[in-house]
Amino acid sequence: MAHGLQVGDDGRNRTPVLPAGSDDATGDSAPRAGSRSGPDGARSRRHDPRRRERLIDTALGVIAEHGVAGTTHRRVAAAADVPLGSMTYHFDGMDDLLHAAFTALAGRTADTFDAALSGAATRDEAGEAVVGLITGTALNAPDTMLASLELYALAARRPQFRTITDAWMARSRDALHAHFDPETALMLDALIEGTTLHRALSLNPMKIGTVRTAVERIVRP
Amino acid sequence: MAHGLQVGDDGRNRTPVLPAGSDDATGDSAPRAGSRSGPDGARSRRHDPRRRERLIDTALGVIAEHGVAGTTHRRVAAAADVPLGSMTYHFDGMDDLLHAAFTALAGRTADTFDAALSGAATRDEAGEAVVGLITGTALNAPDTMLASLELYALAARRPQFRTITDAWMARSRDALHAHFDPETALMLDALIEGTTLHRALSLNPMKIGTVRTAVERIVRP
DNA sequence: CCTTCGTGTGTACATTCGTACCCATCATGG
DNA sequence: CCATGATGGGTACGAATGTACACACGAAGG
16 A cells, blocks of 8 residues: 555445456567566566665755656656556556655755754854855755756646745745854745755856855845 | 748658647637637727737746746646637747846846836935935835846856846946945845845835935945 | 565556647728 | 748647556465
8 A cells, every 4th residue: 555545445336357467568568578677687576675664865966867758757757767557556646656756855955954054053163054055065056956946847747746835935044043143044045045055056066165164245244 | 930930940740740639639728718808898809019028027926836847838828818829920939938037137127226226316316315215115026036036046056047137246346336435336246135125025125214224324435 | 385565666547738630700902 | 013032820649657457476474
């Protein structure tokens, strides 16, 4: 059972069901053999615990590469090397997959945020931690940045995804509140957002020195 | 002729073509009558100069509402009340439509930017103009904000759209350079981006006073 | 040992999409 | 007044997608 997705549920059967692979049987496929393999060649066909988590990770990669638009069950399944049917088993639908993927993304990013800021003892160290977040690899990994953009666009349009961004932003603000007054935290948050975005899109990204100057100016009392 | 789209080109004919509306003829539609109308009821069937521009405008609205993902020829055509075939006539394909739409969006936004900043005489006035841009209606119209997000996501993934964002950002920077040193202009640009984004996504958007404080801190020498 | 049920897999189907035509119609310019 | 080409319009077709099943397996419990 996954997600309360029940299998033989409400008694409605749709079609009489044909015996086996009777009439169409596309023929191509050759589904066995090489693919889906452990180090050994032959078997390794089943029993994949944590497959759902693996699918979520894979989905984030697909989202980053192709956008929410280009994220299809088939593409994610192929990238994770699982059969298409596995998607409908583990997720209630496309929205469920997207929701799970973006929730994971927001959670990890917020964790990174928390970790960087919780290590700072002084206000100056906190400022430098912010500089590190903006210029570091965690927030700027192309996959993370691209997927975040997709989440923003999605959340802006579909309220059901706003809860993810809301929770994310709340966690970011809280992490900043530990070191800065509320207003400054808000401004810093916006600066981080804009700077990260610009660094991702611009051909010649802002120098780290400029980032540091900007942070210093914002946090300067 | 539009865009070198030639009509009877490469000699391959696909199917014999059936006489008129023979077999499928979905039945619904009722394509004449009310729709597509000027103020008068009956005719008004053709001659629509500037249709291409109208389609671009409509496409921006569709992009804002449904995202690039949900932007289809059929949806744009329906929204603009033109037949589907008109899309392939005026645009070489989906990418051409998107490119035209986002180019128009970037141009208009940059115009707004220029206009606001060119009206400022002093550094303080320029700062207040920036505050006005962030909190004003032009950049924050939901359609503009949403479409911009879509453009960012698209440009981040497809280099052919980067020229649009690059030109846009260059114009923004230039407008700021008229009043601020290059480094400050860069920081301001990032701040504008992040603040606008946060204001669009957040449930309780940053107060205008906070925006003003942030701008003042950044431009503070 | 055998039953049973959660997990995994393969495939069909309705729907929607981009695009490519072919035909109709009007504005021009001779 | 007519020929002509640009413009507008309708529709068919292959491809891709989300989803729903029907079947296959294998570990847990008797």
